Amino acid sequence: MSNVQIITGNEAAAVGVKLCDPRVVAAYPITPQSSLAEILSRYVEGGELKAEYVRVEGEHSALTVCISASTVGARVFTATSSNGLLYMHEQLHWAAGSRLPIVMCCVNRGVGAPWSIFNDQQDSVAQRDTGWIQMYCRDNQEIIDTIIQAYRIAEQVYIPVMVCYDGFVLSHTMMPVDIPDHEQVLKFLPPYKPHTILSPEDPRTINSVLFPGRRENPEGVLCDGYMEMRYKLQAAFEKARAVITETNAAFASSFGRDHGGLIWTYMTDDAELVMTGMGSIAAEAIAAADMLRNEGIKAGVVGIRVFRPFPTDDVIQAFERAQAILTFEKAISYGYEGALCSDLKAAFYGTGIHAPVHNYVAGLGGRDVKPRELAEAGRNALAMLDVRTMKNETRWLNCYTG
Amino acid sequence: MHEVIWHGRGGQGVVLAAQILAESAYLQGFGGVTSAPTFGPERRGAPLTASTRISDAPIRTVSQIEQADIAVVLDPTVMTIVDIFGRLKNGGTIIINTPHSADDLSIDGCFTVATVDASGIARKQRLMVAGAPVMNTPMLGAFARATGLVSLNCVEKGLKKKMPADRAAANFSAVSAAFDVTVITPKHERD
Incomplete structure (x- = not known):
């Protein structure tokens, strides 16, 4: 049974996020992303989405909250645009280096100066080398479906995923969108299994300073150095191609919509x-x-x-x-x-x-x-x-x- | 594909009218519909537009409409400020909220002109918001009459998608009144 609603790209994104049951959402409003953040906070306030909505003073903190929450085992979401994404730049690298399966929407907008609130893709393209998977959507149906796929991809390869869609052109344009069934989404998207859980019962240091070479830990085990860990991120990207293709195929067979793999x-x-x-x-x-x-x-x-x-x-x-x-x-x-x-x-x-x-x-x-x-x-x-x-x-x- | 531009002022429900039309057209069986506001900031009282695209097949075009098939004018005072006819195809349809007849309006070129006193209908039916008559929804009735693209039944269902049942009923009453009294002057030409 299809449930078609005529909605904007931002509404499609919000519904897509809700269907994936994140436990923590942290976002700072910025045009043209704002209505996405607003709708999600309304979902949380109304109890439709059982998540903690963390209000922050800027995008650097928004992503930092997501990094922390993901590290203690929560599925997380954030969204931004333009200069907001640039303000996250440092933490984009951190999220990828920490191999956290964060999903974020970038509602594409031109970057200042001069100021523009309108659409282009300089914001996300400028983040190409931060170690995030980047997926681009061509319409509002693809936005909702890609967010669902993004969580499954991210949590399989432990790489954060940026779901990019054009500001105003899609974010503020209404078109028919088939809303997937919640139960079916949860069947498609297994629960998030963190690679390492930071917890008071098992205190540990994560991402401490590494030296150029490989070193033994206190138990005498030879551990990866910085370069080995970075190599593993690249290796995970190489593996991600097949995972993205497979995820798209699995989505197509579950939901009847094939948006192409890569x-x-x-x-x-x-x-x-x-x-x-x-x-x-x-x-x-x-x-x-x-x-x-x-x-x-x-x-x-x-x-x-x-x-x-x-x-x-x-x-x-x-x-x-x-x-x-x-x-x-x-x-x-x-x-x-x-x-x-x-x-x-x-x-x-x-x-x-x-x-x-x-x-x-x-x-x-x-x-x-x-x-x-x-x-x-x-x-x-x-x-x-x-x-x-x-x-x-x-x-x-x-x-x-x- | 039918491309519609809605003209009015911020606060008159221009964007909502474009959305309700998209809902109605989808219910009518058009597989492709989109509606979009003017991108960017909006100010109450300033002239603005919204657009609706209606097609049998899913719509892949998200750029701005250059030349519309249909122009709907909620507020006739924008006609002297905005070049409405410059964005309307020759031979297209213009639907105007006005107490005047097509002959009384200075319209050059070959257009089908539909006129309806939407503000008068809203006042008569006491369909008011903050002391001003609601003209966006009656213009949907005029649209249905002038274009034949959507039925009154689908407009009623479209209204219900966008507002609570009591408000939808009050608005629909004005929609059908406007439908009844819309006057269509085909291919109006004036020297």
Whole structure:
């Protein structure tokens, strides 16, 4: 029996979190995340969610509360946006280094200065190297379903997961969402089993200072040094790819919705032109691909659902037959190009993929991105096919200045 | 796909009207609906818009509507401030809350014009909030009449999704009154 409700992305996220029964929620309100934090506090106040809601004075503390609560064995949740996420930066590394399966929503928003409350993905993309799994949602159904999957993934590989979705564009737009059944979610998501429980009955020091080398503990056991522990985080990421794919498949068989494992594809089988991006811009690219198909251009879309771990093998397979590739990114690595573009090209190195990769920066600070603009970029890429040498040039979509 | 832009002022229930329409259209059997406010801060009394998209298939477009098929004007005083026709397709439908007839309004271009005195209906039915007539819900009745996209029955169910039963009943009474008296002037043209 389906239970479809027409709700915003933030409402979908709040319901998704509630269905997973976290025991501690700590968040500091920031636009466009605010209504998510508000709804969760209402759930806690009304007894619908049996969790402790910890009010904090800032995002650094919000994540620190989650780190502490997760360390003593609680399933936890937090959410933020933009400068709030940047304020967490230090603790993002700490959560990942501690191998705590924290789930957080990043409601993507441009970063100041200058101030913008509107959407882009510079906030989360700038946290790419903090050791968090990053998943990007293309619509509100994917938000609720991805949060449920995120807990199962995080608690299996002991890596925190950031569930990213576009601010306003999704967080404040209502669309039909099928709400999963609570019992079924609990069947899908086993109880959280901490790797180490910090408790007064078993006092211990966690994450003390390590020296460059490996050392024996007081019991004479040779323990990992800093580098070994960091290696294990990377090894866990390597293992996470299969876990994410398996979790998506298990979710699809339990709930009947398949959002793709690490990536999703749209009409790529015969596509000469393949557009790609993360989040709602990739959904817009589907509309652009439909426009191009109507003109007889074989266009397709690859949606990057998981940015870290990077879906190397999946993208090699998905872009194998492409003759032109376009990346649309709501972020840039200043001084070079879009981070997704760099990562894709690195994945293609040494494979048979030699198609030109065109990099577009789009939609910064809420600049509207329309399917017709993406389609036009696609036509331009095809027109340049016979140009032999490609310059590494990043184009800025719909951006004009003196 | 049918793209609808709602025009009004902050505090007039523009966003709620866009949401109730999405609920009603979904109940009507449209598989794809979205509703969105103007993104960003809102101020009471300032002109603003909200939007509803209605489609048979799930909607993948979340960008702003450039050219709407249907414009709904809750507050006719915004018509002189906001370029409503600049964001309405030629040949589209405009539904206006006004006591005047289409001929009395200076409308250039080829549009179907629907008029209804939603404020008058709300006043008559004492459907008031903080001393002001409620015009967002009666305009849903005018929308149903002018476009035929949603039935009154589905609007009533949509109202119940968004407000308690007693308020939904009071609002629906104004919805059906507006439905009855909406005047449609097809492809109104004026030199």
